[in-house]
Amino acid sequence: MTLSFNPELDLTITRIIKAPRSAVWKAWTQRALFEQWWVPAPAKCRIVAMDLAPGGAFVTRISENGGDFQPHLDACFLAVDDQRRLVFTNALTGGWRPAEQPFMTAVIALSDHADGTDYTAHVMHKSNADRSMHEEMGFHDGWGTVARQLAELVEGKA
């Protein structure tokens, strides 16, 4: 389906990644690669579940400052379109069950670009208040940092 951007409710980051879509997709969907960029360094990421299908669980944990791994994301995939798009939400958990703390749906879109891949992370909220909270929590810094880490990994600069 075609999604439209609502500036009152949504946040977006885009980045041109100098690598083909296939490489970006691989870094998103292969666990050993994904864990290298999904949280801002030096924090570490561990995948608990990454069931790449509609309804599949998507659960990650994070370790900051060398501490124990703590809950990070507990979400559910909604769409997995090979090398084109991933959609997931934390309004649902794996198996499409309603979640305790719903907040956002993310659409990760990859399209061809003269220099490689046009990479977009589009994040939808239920209200302007939630959008503002996410922005104040550091959306642009956080999602921007990990998009940079993803780019550096697939561009061979990591």
Added chain:
Amino acid sequence: MTLSFNPELDLTITRIIKAPRSAVWKAWTQRALFEQWWVPAPAKCRIVAMDLAPGGAFVTRISENGGDFQPHLDACFLAVDDQRRLVFTNALTGGWRPAEQPFMTAVIALSDHADGTDYTAHVMHKSNADRSMHEEMGFHDGWGTVARQLAELVEGKA
């Protein structure tokens, strides 16, 4: 994906409908038929949106006692498997956006039965408290009544 029943969190109704799956599917997916059974008579139903695809909006309104049409369901389809299964949730609205009042995900499953169709509505909640609230709101009576209305319609008794 295979879904498992969690008796602490889920509610289910089943009914053997004496008509083929194709007829039950038609009554679910053709607007003029669907509006005839989706709310308990004599209340009336009006479809606002029924975009039968993952991410598609599913919005209905209800008129009770001859009054104005009021909000009823505001949901999003998650899976639409022809003549087999429909999954929708009110944790999201159309386009997969997080909803203001998330509560349940419903899985409607049709399978062949010697007498016609084995019809199941499986409803998932985030907590036992939500499950209990739904049960006390009259889940079995409400969903049971409309399953009977659906059966009567496709069995030619409506």
